[in-house]
Structure formats: C-alpha cells, structure tokens
Amino acid sequence: MTHSSDFLRRLDARGFIHQITDAAALDAAAAKGPITAYVGFDCTAPSLHIGNLVSIMMLRHLQQAGHRPIVVMGGGTTKIGDPSGKDEARQLLDDEQIRANMASIRRIFERFLRFGDGPTDAVMINNDEWLSQLQLVPFLRDYGRHFSINRMLTFDSVRLRLEREQPLSFLEFNYMIFQAYDYLELNRRFGCTLQMGGSDQWGNIVNGTDLIRRVEGREAFGLTTPLITRADGAKMGKTAKGAVWLHEDQLPHFDYWQFWRNTHDADVGKFLRLFTDLPLDEIARLEALAGAEINTAKAVLATEATALCRGRDAALAAAETARTTFAEGGAGEDLPTHAVPAPITIIDALIGLGFAASKNEARKLVAQGGARIDGVAAGSDTAMVGPGQKVSAGKKRHGMIVAG
RNA sequence: GGAGGGGUGGCCGAGCGGUCAAUGGCAGCAGACUGUAAAUCUGCCGGGUUUCACCCUACGUUGGUUCAAAUCCAACCCCCUCCA
Structure with missing residues (x-):
C-alpha cells in the first residue's frame, strides 16, 4: 500500500504498522495537515522499558512528520490498577508515588520528543485529571449507554478469558471503557484523532473511536504496532534478569x-x-x-x-x-567497579561486582573456569585481586576492582 | 448438591513408602566452537557453609500413621471434568 502522508510512509517503511482502523482516511488526514495523536503509558514504575520503545519511537516519527504527539500517563488507571495479564492484584500506588514516577518518566520522553507550547510540540497529560472527576451515574447515563455488552464480549481481551473460563472482574471489564473515555476526552481537549498502541490494545482503541463517533459524530482513528519478537521467537526486551529499562538509574x-x-x-x-x-x-x-x-x-x-x-x-x-x-581485552571506563581498601578473594570480588549472588554461585563460576582475573582463569577460590585488576565472569561480564 | 481427576522446584511435566533436593523438557549460568551472533556439543542448575563433606528449607495447607512420607490416612483450601 502506498501512502501519501509522510507520517504513514515512514511508519510503514520502518515496520511499525500492524493494523489501522481506516488507513486511507487516516493517510488523507495526515497528508492534509497536522494531526494530534496519543499513546497511553502505565506509570507503575519510575521508568519505562524496551517494551514501550516502539510506541515512543512512533510518537517521535509522528512529531518529525509534522504532527503533535500526546503522551498520556495512566495516573488514573494506575490508581485503579489494571489487572490484565496479572494473577495478583497490582499493588496500588498512592498519588505521591505516581507523581514521582511521572516526573521520572517525563525525563525519558524529553529525549525522544520536543515538548512545549508550539503547534507540534509534545504534550504530556495525566488521565487522572478527568478520570477521578467522573461521577458514576452521570457517566453511565452519558457514556455507558454507548457501550454494548454484546459487543464488548466479542473483544479478544474479554472473549478469550471467558472462553477459557478464567475469571474476569467487573473492574477489569470496565478498563476498556475508561480507555475509550480517555480518547474521547483527548479528542475534545486537543482535537486528538489518532490513538496508537501495541496490537493488544486494538480492542480498547476501537472502543475509543466508536465512542467518539457516537458521542461527537467525529471520525477518529486507531493504529497498532505488531508485537515485536526476536528471531528466536522470544518477546523483545524480556531478559531473564528482567526488563531492559530506559532510565539510567535502572540500567x-x-x-x-x-x-x-x-x-x-x-x-x-x-x-x-x-x-x-x-x-x-x-x-x-x-x-x-x-x-x-x-x-x-x-x-x-x-x-x-x-x-x-x-x-x-x-x-x-x-x-x-x-x-x-x-x-582489546582491556578495561573500559564504563565497566562496573568495586572499591576495596585491600586485596580480596576472587569470591568476594565476584559478589562485590554483582556477578554472583552468593559465595556458592561465585565458587561455581571459579570451578567452571568462568571467573577470570585480568583475563586469566582464577584457578582457585583463594586467588586474590586488588585495585587495578579486572575481574570477569563469563565472556560478557567485566568489572574493575578499584582502591577505596 | 453428586461422581471423578488434579495441585511437584522460574515454567512445563514425571515420580506415588526408604537408594528423592526429586527423571525429562524449556528458561538460566559456565565451558568448547565462533563473530560479544545463531546452531551444536559439554558441565552446572533449591539455598547456605569451613565444599571430594556437611547443614538448612522444599512436592497446596494443617494434622496423623510409620524407624522412614512428595508418595499412605484425615480435614481443609483451590483448580478441572462429568452428572443434577
């Protein structure tokens, strides 16, 4: 498919597009002039991870193509606690934690997007602003009537759960309604006409475009990215050690x-x-x-x-x-360090550098020949290392012992 | 409500009185080969320590039988299938 808008051409050529609600109409709108689009992010942690990067890059391309990105922080939805894909209820965060997380996350976005007051400058907003103001009865009367249970039951997120006879709480069932309402609110406030997200968000996004059409009689679009997997089939960015964080405090x-x-x-x-x-x-x-x-x-x-x-x-x-x-087999400046006042055993060095969680684990490394001092196998548990020496665990983990 | 099946280590999944810290697979770690890749092969793979050994904690929960239980019994909790 050939697109006439710079925005969709870029996304298409780079592999960002999975589904679009109405590709031709979106293309036409984006070709005609600046549009406003948003992506929602969780703020349960002080940092985002690689899994969020596709969406972030998409917003970046949006802005570079001359449009306005909105970053929606799920402050309100975080307070409710999105239960999807979780066995246990999430630990609910208080306002202060959420605010701190948002401030921290904003610093990441500032690297990828230009914020400001200009027509295509990025905007960050917290959906708690409107969600926590909602009143149940008016909300149900004004918006609840637009949601058909029959239809909601057909969405994958709900249908799959019901088919497998897994419990689906009423809270969770409502989640998609809140997200749809977010989109409506952004459409009203900012003229936002595009919501983007991962392919798992398709149902939620479509609910939003439907709600906008029914309530406002306006057309709005949705675009999802494919699930990014690695060549070996594993999900991108999930390592055994956990998420790959974008924030330097975390990684x-x-x-x-x-x-x-x-x-x-x-x-x-x-x-x-x-x-x-x-x-x-x-x-x-x-x-x-x-x-x-x-x-x-x-x-x-x-x-x-x-x-x-x-x-x-x-x-x-x-x-x-x-x-x-x-x-070169040397030691670069960015390697982790462990400061010691006097030489220590290889065992303690491995633990000090975080390469082994216990003495047992460190001993295993030594026994298997994975522990090296300045590139030479440590040989025995009692080998000593002092400041200025490089300690390695396996081929990829290297660190320096420094005086201190 | 009735009948039956099941809950095992990060995950899947064997075991069904002692030789079980528990087969196997996946994931992970290390080694070899390489290109800081993949594939393959080898070793490790509950935790700890003074590590050719020893000590803890573990097979849904709580008790019980036994010299000895993941394995038998009882109660309870949860899940699944079939019948009402």
Whole structure:
C-alpha cells in the first residue's frame, strides 16, 4: 500500500504498522495537515522499558512528520490498577508515588520528543485529571449507554478469558471503557484523532473511536504496532534478569548499549528500522553485511539506539568501553567497579561486582573456569585481586576492582 | 448438591513408602566452537557453609500413621471434568 502522508510512509517503511482502523482516511488526514495523536503509558514504575520503545519511537516519527504527539500517563488507571495479564492484584500506588514516577518518566520522553507550547510540540497529560472527576451515574447515563455488552464480549481481551473460563472482574471489564473515555476526552481537549498502541490494545482503541463517533459524530482513528519478537521467537526486551529499562538509574549506559550490541543477526535490520533514526538506505547497507561483518551493524545499532535514549556522549563512551574491553581485552571506563581498601578473594570480588549472588554461585563460576582475573582463569577460590585488576565472569561480564 | 481427576522446584511435566533436593523438557549460568551472533556439543542448575563433606528449607495447607512420607490416612483450601 502506498501512502501519501509522510507520517504513514515512514511508519510503514520502518515496520511499525500492524493494523489501522481506516488507513486511507487516516493517510488523507495526515497528508492534509497536522494531526494530534496519543499513546497511553502505565506509570507503575519510575521508568519505562524496551517494551514501550516502539510506541515512543512512533510518537517521535509522528512529531518529525509534522504532527503533535500526546503522551498520556495512566495516573488514573494506575490508581485503579489494571489487572490484565496479572494473577495478583497490582499493588496500588498512592498519588505521591505516581507523581514521582511521572516526573521520572517525563525525563525519558524529553529525549525522544520536543515538548512545549508550539503547534507540534509534545504534550504530556495525566488521565487522572478527568478520570477521578467522573461521577458514576452521570457517566453511565452519558457514556455507558454507548457501550454494548454484546459487543464488548466479542473483544479478544474479554472473549478469550471467558472462553477459557478464567475469571474476569467487573473492574477489569470496565478498563476498556475508561480507555475509550480517555480518547474521547483527548479528542475534545486537543482535537486528538489518532490513538496508537501495541496490537493488544486494538480492542480498547476501537472502543475509543466508536465512542467518539457516537458521542461527537467525529471520525477518529486507531493504529497498532505488531508485537515485536526476536528471531528466536522470544518477546523483545524480556531478559531473564528482567526488563531492559530506559532510565539510567535502572540500567547503566554500558549495559543498555550491550543489550543492543547483543542483538541476534537476523534482527539487526528490523531493530535498526524500529529503534534508530538512521536513513533507510543506510540501514539497508548495514543489514546486508554478512558473517562477522554484521558486528559493525550491531555496534551502529547499539550506539544509535543508546544515543537516542541516553544521549550521544553516553553512547560513544559505552561504545568505546566495549571496544577496549572486547576488542582489546582491556578495561573500559564504563565497566562496573568495586572499591576495596585491600586485596580480596576472587569470591568476594565476584559478589562485590554483582556477578554472583552468593559465595556458592561465585565458587561455581571459579570451578567452571568462568571467573577470570585480568583475563586469566582464577584457578582457585583463594586467588586474590586488588585495585587495578579486572575481574570477569563469563565472556560478557567485566568489572574493575578499584582502591577505596 | 453428586461422581471423578488434579495441585511437584522460574515454567512445563514425571515420580506415588526408604537408594528423592526429586527423571525429562524449556528458561538460566559456565565451558568448547565462533563473530560479544545463531546452531551444536559439554558441565552446572533449591539455598547456605569451613565444599571430594556437611547443614538448612522444599512436592497446596494443617494434622496423623510409620524407624522412614512428595508418595499412605484425615480435614481443609483451590483448580478441572462429568452428572443434577
């Protein structure tokens, strides 16, 4: 499909599009002039993770294509606690925690989007502003009548649960109504005519466009991204250690860079398109690299992706650390450190650097030859390390012992 | 309400009186091979320690039988299937 709007052409070429409610009409609207679009984000944690990055990049492209992005923080919905996909009720956060999380998350968005008061400057807003003001009876009379239970039951999120006879609470059932109302509110306040999100949000988004049509008689659109998976089928960004955080307080620059550097060969092109701003012809060139050459492309991916999220200086420093550490077998400046006043055993060093959770685990590393001091296998548990020496666990985890 | 089946380590899933910290698979960690990749092969894989050993905690919950229980019994909780 050929799009006439810069916005959809970009998204399409880069692999962001899964479904659109009315692609031709959205394309026409985006070609005609600036549109306003939003994506909603959870604020249960002080940082977002890689899983949110596709949406963030989409907002970035939106703005670059001359449109206005709205970032909706789910402050109100967080207070309710979205139970989907969870076995236990989420720990409910109080206002103060939510405010702190929002402030922290905003700093991430400021790297990807330009905020301000201009016509295409990004806006961040908390849906608690309107959700907590709602009154049940008026709300049900004004909006509840537009939602058909018959239809809500056909949405995957509900239908699958019912078919599997899994419990679905009334609270959860209402979640999609709140989200639909968010969209309506944004349509009224900002003239927002597009909601974007992951493919799992399709049902919620369609509910919003329907509500806007019924209440306001206006057309609004929805667009979802595909679920991004890795070449081996695993969900993107879920490592055994947990989420890959965007915020540096949660994950050091070097580790963030390394995450991207360790991308599977088969994913390099896809990730370059989704997670960097590099021109497509440049990406095509990098993607075509074969054999060990593809490592160049991975380094570019890592540096570009890190530059977006953490700043170019941090990205270049991480790249340099990786180069000296891996290519030269040395030790770069970004490696984690453990300060000690006097030499300690390799066991304590591994624990101090966070490479082993217990002495038992550290001993296993030594026994299996995975623990190295300045690149040489430690040999025994009693080997000593002092300031200035590099300690490694396996091939990818390296750290420095420093005086202190 | 009646009948039957089941709840096991991060997940799936064996075991059904001692030799069980519990087969196997997945995930994870480490090693070899490589390109800081994939695939493959090997080892580790509940926790701890003074580690060729020892000590804790574990098989839904609580009691009981037994020299000895994940395995038998009872009660309870939860899940599933069939009948009403």
